[in-house]
Amino acid sequence: MQKTTVPLRERNRLDTWALIHNAASSLALESGLTHATVEAIAESAGVSKRTFFNYFATKEDAVLGIQAPTLSADAEIAFRADEGAELFGRTVHLMVAVIRSMFPDDSFTTQRKELTKAFPELRKRMFEHVGAAEQLVESVLMERYNDDDAVRAGLPAGRDSAMALLMLAGTVMRFTYRRDPGAAFSDESASVDKAIEIFREVIPATL
Incomplete structure (x- = not known):
């Protein structure tokens, strides 16, 4: 079966999503959930808080790597x-x-x-x-x-x-x-x- 090619823009979006999620989950596991603040996660991921909230609604979502469900x-x-x-x-x-x-x-x-x-x-x-x-x-x-x-x-x-x-x-x-x-x-x-x-x-x- 031929694998579907992911458009570059979507690939970049997923890469940023994964970057923030990895930073959040690593901070939580290393320092505890309390210390994994939005500010600390954004700094660790090298993104702004505005970018963080473009991808995740809460720090819990970032730690879990989850987003609000949608019906396509x-x-x-x-x-x-x-x-x-x-x-x-x-x-x-x-x-x-x-x-x-x-x-x-x-x-x-x-x-x-x-x-x-x-x-x-x-x-x-x-x-x-x-x-x-x-x-x-x-x-x-x-x-x-x-x-x-x-x-x-x-x-x-x-x-x-x-x-x-x-x-x-x-x-x-x-x-x-x-x-x-x-x-x-x-x-x-x-x-x-x-x-x-x-x-x-x-x-x-x-x-």
């Missing part, structure tokens, strides 16, 4: 375009796309685990971003599956259907992450598809 037009189009496919699987893949948007570079997965272990308080920030990701997915589900559409799709009417799908998708993501920590953040979907298949088999078997 491509992800939303993919969800809507494949109406004939199973809704459960499409919802999981939509969730995966939104979660991946939080991590511009997936090469820091091991380092991120080390940081959250050393500083459990960082998990709160991680959960805030995950919560925002879930809200984005919920907005798509609520818009697409209103009461009439839900009934036509064989689902209970109202917000409960969207919430149930959302929670299932989140559970599949956590399951995938436990089996293969890097799978949910890479372009390889085999592990995600395998997790979806396991849930498809387990849920009916337990009812």
Whole structure:
């Protein structure tokens, strides 16, 4: 498979992002989270505070190497375009796309685990971003599956259907992450598809 070429401007953006993240995570691990201030991180990375905030909203985000989730037009189009496919699987893949948007570079997965272990308080920030990701997915589900559409799709009417799908998708993501920590953040979907298949088999078997 031919590897997609990253435009120079985007490559430079990712390089600066990684530079600031590496400075932040190194400072936190070496001196503690309290001493990893925005000023210290910017100085260590050799950038201005203004540049820092162009890439990260908080110092916690810089330490974790994480950003606010986004819902790309491509992800939303993919969800809507494949109406004939199973809704459960499409919802999981939509969730995966939104979660991946939080991590511009997936090469820091091991380092991120080390940081959250050393500083459990960082998990709160991680959960805030995950919560925002879930809200984005919920907005798509609520818009697409209103009461009439839900009934036509064989689902209970109202917000409960969207919430149930959302929670299932989140559970599949956590399951995938436990089996293969890097799978949910890479372009390889085999592990995600395998997790979806396991849930498809387990849920009916337990009812």
